[in-house]
């Protein structure tokens with residue numbers, strides 16, 4: 192197992208952490224075995240949440256006698272100070288500990304939510320109070336999708352860690368848009384969630400027999416994430432000993448991955464031939480580039496995916512990306528050079544036409560509104 196210091200917290204954490212979101216899906220006996228095995232294999236960072244059913248309770252029961260062997264992180268969805276402080280007290284009780292290493296504000300993913308937690312009487316106050324009292328060690332935040340909120344949180348100086356969704360598909364653009372790098376520059380610890388896109392980046396069981404514990408796609412994704420210099424730890428959700436043992440193996444694989452290995456990984460993902468979370472089909476791998484016409488194909492598809500599949504507030508992001516393209520997709524001459532290079536087998540010229548139609552119409556409608 193390799194370890195990294197989590198930002199400026201001073202916590203030395205295993206690069207493979209234990210995502211405890213799935214503990215409610217297994218029995219207490221299974222959870223006890225699994226969590227103890229995790230510590231035995233060198234994992235020393237466990238991430239849970241008040242909102243993960245009985246996850247905290249199971250961790251408390253399973254590991255109360257080994258509390259000095261791991262760092263515990265948990266989080267609250269409550270947005271006001273009094274409620275959040277009660278959540279911290281409840282976490283301490285359920286986890287059977289008198290100290291939580293990292294407490295996070297959970298899924299603060301819109302500007303409105305962000306303003307709420309940061310305002311006087313907001314949840315951040317509770318976390319600061321708890322830190323002052325020595326109940327928690329460090330304060331973190333977890334954010335989805337809104338890159339502006341991520342930037343604000345990082346630059347606020349209030350948070351010591353940030354948890355972001357990242358995997359080879361980079362569905363939220365945290366690598367492409369420099370969020371991971373920014374977090375590192377500001378000294379935050381970077382924790383990665385959704386490394387397998389919520390269980391989507393796994394090979395189907397039928398294709399190569401039983402995949403659990405022996406899935407090259409799972410290993411590839413985790414290794415890809417750990418190859419990113421800005422990442423401190425990744426927390427796959429784990430519910431089986433086989434998964435755990437496979438994930439831990441990745442920690443000792445060499446990094447960074449070579450370009451050929453990355454290509455193989457994207458080819459594997461492309462072969463899955465399905466659309467991913469938020470309807471994403473393009474893998475953003477960039478292997479279709481360069482286009483002789485200068486079309487930034489992955490950016491065009493990112494604009495389209497954001498517009499089509501994200502909630503209303505993120506649709507604007509899609510239109511903004513589209514409006515800022517230097518070369519619009521209607522410049523495509525249908526030479527099809529890109530098609531041969533695309534591991535996802537996308538009929539790129541046809542898709543570009545579809546994108547142009549939808550986004551041009553949307554832009555026109557906005558300007559008329």
Ligand code: SF4
Pocket residue numbers: 481482483484485486488522523524525526527528529530539540
């Ligand atoms: S088919 Fe269109 S998008 Fe693809 S390389 Fe040719 S011009 Fe570029």
Ligand code: SF4
Pocket residue numbers: 472473474475476477478479480488489492532533534535536537539
């Ligand atoms: S269009 Fe294909 S090659 Fe280009 S970025 Fe998307 S998945 Fe990769």
